[in-house]
Amino acid sequence: MTDTSTAETPKLETDPYEKRWMFISVVILIVFMATVTVAGFALGFQVPGDESRVDPRTVADSPPWSEPGIRDLGNGEYAAYVISRQYLFQPREITVPEGSTVTFYVTSVDVQHGFKLQDTNVNMQIVPGEVSKLTVEFDEPGEHLYICNEFCGIGHAAMFGSVIVEATTGGN
Amino acid sequence: MSDQVGDVAREEEFHPRGTIAVVAIFVATLILLWLSIYLILIARGVTV
Amino acid sequence: MLTQQTDFQISKKDRQFVGAHLLVAISALTVGSLYGPLQAFEWSGLDLYGLLEPIGLGDYYKGLTIHGVLNALVWTTFFITGFLTLVMIMGLKRPLRYPKLNRVGFWTMVVGLVMAAIPILAGAASVLYTFYPPLEASWAFYLGLTLVVVGSWIEGFGFYLTMAEWRKDNPDSRSPFIVLAALITMVMWQFATLGIAVEILTMLLPASLGIIDGTDPQLGRTFFWFTGHPLVYFWLLPAYLSWYGMLPKQAGGKLFSDSLARLAFWLFLLLSIPVGFHHQFVDPGIPVGWKYIHSLLTYGVAFPSMLTLFTVVASLEYAARKRGGTGLLGWIRALPWGNPVVSAQLLAGILFMFGGIGGITNASYNVNLVIHNTAWIPGHFHLTVASAVTLSFFGIAYWLIPFVTQKPLWKSKWATIANWTWFVGMLIFSNAMHVLGLLGAPRRTELGKAPYVPEEWSGHLFRMSFGGAILLVGVTLFVLIAARTAFQRQTLGEGESIEFPIAESLRDPQLTPIWLDRFKPWLIGTIVLIVVAYGPQLIEQIGNAAYNAPPFSP
Numbered sequence: 001m002t003d004t005s006t007a008e009t010p011k012l013e014t015d016p017y018e019k020r021w022m023f024i025s026v027v028i029l030i031v032f033m034a035t036v037t038v039a040g041f042a043l044g045f046q047v048p049g050d051e052s053r054v055d056p057r058t059v060a061d062s063p064p065w066s067e068p069g070i071r072d073l074g075n076g077e078y079a080a081y082v083i084s085r086q087y088l089f090q091p092r093e094i095t096v097p098e099g100s101t102v103t104f105y106v107t108s109v110d111v112q113h114g115f116k117l118q119d120t121n122v123n124m125q126i127v128p129g130e131v132s133k134l135t136v137e138f139d140e141p142g143e144h145l146y147i148c149n150e151f152c153g154i155g156h157a158a159m160f161g162s163v164i165v166e167a168t169t170g171g172n
Numbered sequence: 173m174s175d176q177v178g179d180v181a182r183e184e185e186f187h188p189r190g191t192i193a194v195v196a197i198f199v200a201t202l203i204l205l206w207l208s209i210y211l212i213l214i215a216r217g218v219t220v
Numbered sequence: 221m222l223t224q225q226t227d228f229q230i231s232k233k234d235r236q237f238v239g240a241h242l243l244v245a246i247s248a249l250t251v252g253s254l255y256g257p258l259q260a261f262e263w264s265g266l267d268l269y270g271l272l273e274p275i276g277l278g279d280y281y282k283g284l285t286i287h288g289v290l291n292a293l294v295w296t297t298f299f300i301t302g303f304l305t306l307v308m309i310m311g312l313k314r315p316l317r318y319p320k321l322n323r324v325g326f327w328t329m330v331v332g333l334v335m336a337a338i339p340i341l342a343g344a345a346s347v348l349y350t351f352y353p354p355l356e357a358s359w360a361f362y363l364g365l366t367l368v369v370v371g372s373w374i375e376g377f378g379f380y381l382t383m384a385e386w387r388k389d390n391p392d393s394r395s396p397f398i399v400l401a402a403l404i405t406m407v408m409w410q411f412a413t414l415g416i417a418v419e420i421l422t423m424l425l426p427a428s429l430g431i432i433d434g435t436d437p438q439l440g441r442t443f444f445w446f447t448g449h450p451l452v453y454f455w456l457l458p459a460y461l462s463w464y465g466m467l468p469k470q471a472g473g474k475l476f477s478d479s480l481a482r483l484a485f486w487l488f489l490l491l492s493i494p495v496g497f498h499h500q501f502v503d504p505g506i507p508v509g510w511k512y513i514h515s516l517l518t519y520g521v522a523f524p525s526m527l528t529l530f531t532v533v534a535s536l537e538y539a540a541r542k543r544g545g546t547g548l549l550g551w552i553r554a555l556p557w558g559n560p561v562v563s564a565q566l567l568a569g570i571l572f573m574f575g576g577i578g579g580i581t582n583a584s585y586n587v588n589l590v591i592h593n594t595a596w597i598p599g600h601f602h603l604t605v606a607s608a609v610t611l612s613f614f615g616i617a618y619w620l621i622p623f624v625t626q627k628p629l630w631k632s633k634w635a636t637i638a639n640w641t642w643f644v645g646m647l648i649f650s651n652a653m654h655v656l657g658l659l660g661a662p663r664r665t666e667l668g669k670a671p672y673v674p675e676e677w678s679g680h681l682f683r684m685s686f687g688g689a690i691l692l693v694g695v696t697l698f699v700l701i702a703a704r705t706a707f708q709r710q711t712l713g714e715g716e717s718i719e720f721p722i723a724e725s726l727r728d729p730q731l732t733p734i735w736l737d738r739f740k741p742w743l744i745g746t747i748v749l750i751v752v753a754y755g756p757q758l759i760e761q762i763g764n765a766a767y768n769a770p771p772f773s774p
Contacts, residue, residue, distance in 0.1 A: 010731045012479050017188055018530050021195055025526040028199065029519045029580075032206065036515070036584045044220035045213060045586045047501050049508040056769045086772065110772045112352050112437055114593050118660045121216045121589040123502055127438045128354060128769040130504035134219050145672050149593040149662035151348055153355070153774040154281065157670040186541070186726075188476070188534035193548045195530055202577050209581050212658060213590050 048124050048134050051105075056128035059083075060109050070094050070102075082106040082146075084113040084126050087155030089146065095164045096138060102163075103135040114149035117163065125150060141167040228313035230306075237319075239624040239706075240326065241302025242617070244333070245295050246702050249610075252290025253695045255283040260649070260688030263667040264681040280666040281346045281774060288349030289340060292605055294333060296455045297368060299613050301329070301375050303458055303620065304402040308379050310720040311399035317382040325374030332367025335360050346774050348664060350444065351424065353435040356771035359428040362420050369413050376406035394729040394737050397478055398465035398722060404485045405457040407739070408450055411746060412493050415446025427771055434770045438505035439761045445496035446754065453492040453521075455605050457485065459568065459612035463532045466616075467565050469723035471555055473539025476531050478725035482736040484524040484531070490746050491521035494753030501588040510757050511585065517753060518583035525576055532569065538726070560635030564615025567643040568608050571650075575603030578654065595684075596657025598664075599650045607646050614639060614698050621705045623718040630704040634697060642694035649687025652680045 014022075039045040059065050064081045068090040071079045080102050083090040096102055106115045106126050113126040117136065124132040138144075148159035258268055262280060272278040277286075305322065309315060316322050339345040339358035347355045351362075383395070383403060395403075419440050426432045464481040468474050475481060497514035500506055537551055545554025556562050578600040581587055591597065614635075622629050629635065661667065661677055673681075712718070735741060 010733050012483075012733050012736070013727070013731070014480065015188070015477065015534070017192060018477065018480065018527075018534070021192075021530045022523075022527065024199070025523060028202070029522060032580065032584065033516065033519050035210065036586060037512075039210075039213065040512070040586045044218035045589070046218075046220050047508060047511060047586055047589060048504055049511075050506060051504055053505075053764070053766065055766070111355050111774075114662065116593065116660065116662065119216065121213060121219045121586075123589045123592045123594075125441075125500070125503045125593070127441065127504055129436065129766060130438050132502075132504040136219060137217060139217070147660075147662055147670075147672055149665070150352075151281065151284075151355075151664040151774075153772070156281075156664075157666040157668075160670075160672045186538055188530075188537050190537045190540075190548055190551050191530060191534040194533050198529060198573055201573070202580065205577050206581055206584075209590060209658070210584070210587055213587050216590070219586075219589065 045121065048132050051131040051133040053129055054107055054131060056107070056109055059107055064105075065107065070096065076100045078102045080104045082115070082161075084108045084115065084148065084152075084159075086110050086153045087148075087159045089115075089148070089159065089161040092161045093164065094161070095166060097166050098141045098168050099137075099139060100165075101135060101137045103133060106132045111152050112150050113152050113159070115146055116149045117144050117146045119144055122146075123149070138163070138165040141165045228310075230309055231315065234305075234309055234315060234319070235624040235626075237323065237326070238302045238306045238620075241298045241305070242621060242624065242702075243706075244330065245298035245302065246617070246699060248290040248294035248298065248333075249695065250699050252287050252295065253692070255287035256291075257685070257688040257692040258283060259287065260685040264678075264685035265668055266685070267668055276343070277341070279343060279346065281348070282340070282343055284664060285340055285346050285348050289336070291610075292349055292455075292601075293365075293368070295613075296605065296609065297372055298329065299617075300405070300454065300458045301326070301372055303613075303616060304379065304405065305375065306620070306624075306720075307398050307402045307461065308382055311396040311402070311722070312382065312386045314382070314386060316378055317385045318378055321381070322375050322378035325371045325376075325378060327371070328374060329368045329371030332364045332369075332371060334364070335367060336364025339364075350448070352444070353424060353427065353437045353440040354769040354771045355774050356428060357424075359425060362425045362428060366417070366420050366425075369417065373410055373413070376410055379403060379406055394478075394732055396722070397475070397481055397725070397729065398461055400482060400737065401457065401461040401465060401485050403739075404489050405454060405461070407743070408457070408489045408492050409454045411750070412447050412450030412454065415443045415496070416448075419443035419447075423767075432767055434767045436761075436765045436767050437769050438503065439765050441500060441503060442496070442506070442758065442761055445499040446493065447496075448499055449496050450492040452601070452604060453488055455609045457488060459565075459609050460484070460488075460528060462612055462616055463528070463565060463569065464535070465723050466721040467532070467562065467723070468535040468539060469721045470559065470562050470565075470619075471536055471539035472543050473535055473723075475723045475725045476534035476538060478727060478729045479732045479736055480527055480531050482732060484527045486736065486742045487524035487527075488521070489742055490749060491517060491524070493746070494749045495521055495583075496754075497757075498583050498585075498588070501585060502592045505761065506757065513753060515583060515585040517749075519580070522576070522580055522583065529573070529576075535723070536566075558636065560629075560632055560639055561615045561618045563636055564618065564639045565612050567639055568611035568615070571603050571611065571643065571646055572608035574650070575600060575608055578603060591657050593663055594657035595653045595661040595663050599653025599657060602646060602650050602653070607642075607650075611639065611642055611646075614642070617698075617702055619718060619721065621702055622712075623720065625706050626712050626718070627705055627708055627710060628712060628716075630701055630708060635701050638694050638697035638701060641690060641697060645687050645690030645692075645694055647687070649684055649691060652684035652687060656680045656684065 108128045144163045269278040339361045345357035345361035495518040498518045540551035540554040545551030
């Protein structure tokens with residue numbers, strides 16, 4: 001080894017191949033992030049945000065949560081208020097007509113739960129004291145299960161419900 | 173292989189061509205797999 | 221300045237001290253791993269928990285807690301602190317400055333482990349290794365975990381004091397890369413664990429003792445994930461240390477770039493922590509904007525891993541070409557695959573490429589809607605902590621155990637088989653888990669009892685449990701080799717010794733810029749970035765905190 005510790009400070013030297021790789025990785029990451037950003041903020045593939053707070057001890061006693069279930073807001077729009085508790089969802093079943101837009105408001109009266117509506121992008125952490133909100137469009141008739149996907153205790157595996165999307169009369 | 177070449181000379185000459193090939197395979201896999209999951213997101217519909 | 225080239229010999233006491241870490245680590249892995257296949261079999265319809273019922277260990281979620289705590293927290297933390305202790309001693313070629321301090325740290329960890337283990341085994345802490353409030357565990361569980369973390373901090377302080385002493389004697393030398401890597405890992409860990417410390421001390425412990433009536437679960441999650449993601453890097457960086465600083469030597473080559481290896485570690489210090497919201501993308505109590513910012517920063521932390529891919533592969537290519545390897549990809553065959561120390565790390569690296577791809581997917585903001593809390597997630601982290609980390613640690617153990625016990629590795633060929641078994645098992649298992657997640661299967665669920673499992677999942681569930689069975693064979697082989705090596709009568713022959721692997725750099729490390737060898741600018745940057753990325757949202761959540769969620773038992 002030679003004595004290089006004194007005098008001039010060495011500069012960062014990079015292999016030309018590696019330099020190119022660093023550039024390419026940054027480009028890949030930027031392109032991915034841009035794609036995601038467009039989907040999120042322009043096309044409506046959005047995650048839940050900061051909705052509202054509730055008191056988990058009393059939330060089940062006052063409206064709208066005292067009557068969990070679906071509300072028809074007109075124009076094909078619905079609001080679904082869902083309570084999660086060890087080890088069931090209230091309501092267990094929600095029925096909406098084909099072509100409806102449903103906004104889910106979900107909260108918990110005990111521990112943390114999950115709310116994943118199968119075959120849609122609705123997937124929310126349910127936290128006591130918070131309201132999780134996400135909207136989805138049901139374009140086709142069928143059944144979507146919503147299952148609890150956060151460990152909530154011994155009976156967790158049995159916790160699920162279903163959304164039934166009914167075909168509108170007159171058929172397709 | 174010319175194993176007789178001195179270490180120093182070899183170090184000066186070493187260009188990691190094979191590494192480029194490996195990272196190229198990685199990038200192709202990354203784009204393919206990532207895109208397929210992204211398309212699942214798109215297929216499952218909007219959430220707004 | 222002359223580099224000291226005296227033949228430093230580590231004392232027997234210090235070897236035993238490192239060995240004690242390994243003993244706890246591998247014991248934890250042994251017990252924890254037994255639950256893995258049980259879970260996998262349960263999912264595919266074969267419930268074997270009845271067999272454990274007579275000894276009170278037949279509960280699925282108690283088992284899942286044991287699996288997570290022992291494998292993800294205990295095996296890793298004890299292996300890492302032991303391994304890094306040896307890296308400090310051998311890297312600096314001097315004993316620890318205050319060996320007693322490090323012993324206090326180790327025993328604090330052991331006491332904490334015992335204290336946490338009792339309530340877990342008693343079924344009073346079946347809260348899984350994330351222990352989200354308001355699920356309640358015994359106070360002893362929280363206090364025990366706290367002590368494990370505090371013990372690891374104390375060992376870290378011992379490292380810093382040893383380094384300070386070395387720096388006094390060597391003011392102008394670049395610190396050895398592996399030592400810098402060990403220190404960065406520890407510093408990152410100490411910053412990161414502040415989140416969990418605050419969560420436990422201000423919320424979980426007081427609530428479990430009945431001092432406060434309830435907790436704020438959303439705030440708890442924010443504290444937890446402040447620690448939760450860098451925790452992954454605490455596991456990963458020691459494996460990176462070995463890939464950069466040891467594997468090139470073990471493969472017969474040199475480290476391709478000392479500078480970029482250091483740069484990658486500094487970037488991990490900088491970016492590991494301010495990314496926690498990417499675990500909370502679908503949380504209710506956090507604004508979309510902050511989630512997006514953390515998504516960007518998580519993409520940032522992918523960069524040093526991509527840098528690592530290049531530097532490590534280039535170092536391996538250099539080794540392979542020196543060994544006579546040719547061709548664009550043919551050189552890969554020239555690597556010493558017959559050496560289990562090397563093959564473990566190579567296979568770990570291959571699995572981690574898939575882990576990295578999955579990680580970028582998880583980090584992609586709204587794409588997280590597809591996979592959050594599904595089987596994809598355990599599928600993913602079995603490629604990181606259970607592959608990149610655990611399989612690399614297998615490889616490290618194959619020289620580390622002989623080094624600390626002065627006994628030869630027992631049946632090197634079997635070690636190679638163990639590596640491949642783990643690799644194949646993990647490929648099958650994790651692929652099936654990823655697919656199940658995409659189909660909507662939830663994670664951490666006793667799925668065999670779930671009424672909603674569609675027929676569509678069953679083939680993948682079977683594949684997953686098949687992979688789990690192979691993994692059980694792999695880990696059994698590893699434990700057998702580790703135990704037989706450590707407890708055999710035979711010692712190393714006269715004149716034989718186990719070399720401590722330190723990879724030389726292609727370029728003289730003294731040519732590495734000084735700013736890549738100084739803590740101050742990076743520490744300042746780390747603090748600034750944490751304050752910017754977490755400060756406003758933390759102030760918001762702490763300001764509006766409502767400790768009104770009463771505890772519930774699981």
